[in-house]
Amino acid sequence: MPFVSKTVEVSADAASILAIVADFEKxxxxxxGVQGLWVxxxxxxxxxxxxxxxxKYEALEDSLIQAVYYPSPTQIQTVLQQxxxxxxxxxxxxxxxxxxxxLLTVDLDVEPTMPIPAPMVKQLAGNVxxxxxxxxxxxxxxxxxxx
Numbered sequence: 001m002p003f004v005s006k007t008v009e010v011s012a013d014a015a016s017i018l019a020i021v022a023d024f025e026k027x028x029x030x031x032x033g034v035q036g037l038w039v040x041x042x043x044x045x046x047x048x049x050x051x052x053x054x055x056k057y058e059a060l061e062d063s064l065i066q067a068v069y070y071p072s073p074t075q076i077q078t079v080l081q082q083x084x085x086x087x088x089x090x091x092x093x094x095x096x097x098x099x100x101x102x103l104l105t106v107d108l109d110v111e112p113t114m115p116i117p118a119p120m121v122k123q124l125a126g127n128v129x130x131x132x133x134x135x136x137x138x139x140x141x142x143x144x145x146x147x
Contacts, residue, residue, distance in 0.1 A: 004125045006133040007105040012140040014074060014097035017104055020139055021076050021093045024048055024068075030139040033057045033131065040065070051078070057128050060085055087111045093136075104140075106133045 010017055020026075027034040033055050041050040053064045065082035066089075074096065080089035088111035096103045108129045112121055 003109045004122060004129050005105060005107045006129045007103055008133050008137045010102050010104050010137045010140050012102060012144040014095040014102045016144060017095045017102055017140045024051055031135050085113060087113050
């Protein structure tokens with residue numbers, strides 16, 4: 001099961017970054033790989049608990065149903081419930097405020113349904129996570145500079 005992780009320094013506070021991660025329905029605005037995203041269910045406090053994500057990354061295209069968890073005030077996790085390309089797909093977004101900036105870490109753990117060599121899966125997952133982290137960083141910094 002390939003696991004990849006990426007940490008980037010973001011010129012924005014942790015709360016702003018987490019707000020962007022939690023605003024799932026706006027992902028198509030800043031992430032070209034997300035074709036559509038819908039909140040299917042919410043916790044009693046209004047935060048999303050289940051999502052449908054239609055994604056296309058490089059040559060892969062899938063519709064995923066994901067559960068959403070909030071393990072701590074500085075983390076948001078998505079866990080695959082249903083999809084065609086993966087048996088397992090878990091993402092964890094963690095943010096640490098460092099004062100003038102924040103450190104954003106995105107972890108991705110995937111297991112494809114197809115027999116694909118692990119190095120190839122790891123490379124693809126690495127490309128996806130690099131793209132996701134850099135786009136999230138850009139979104140947070142753009143909003144911070146315009147706010």
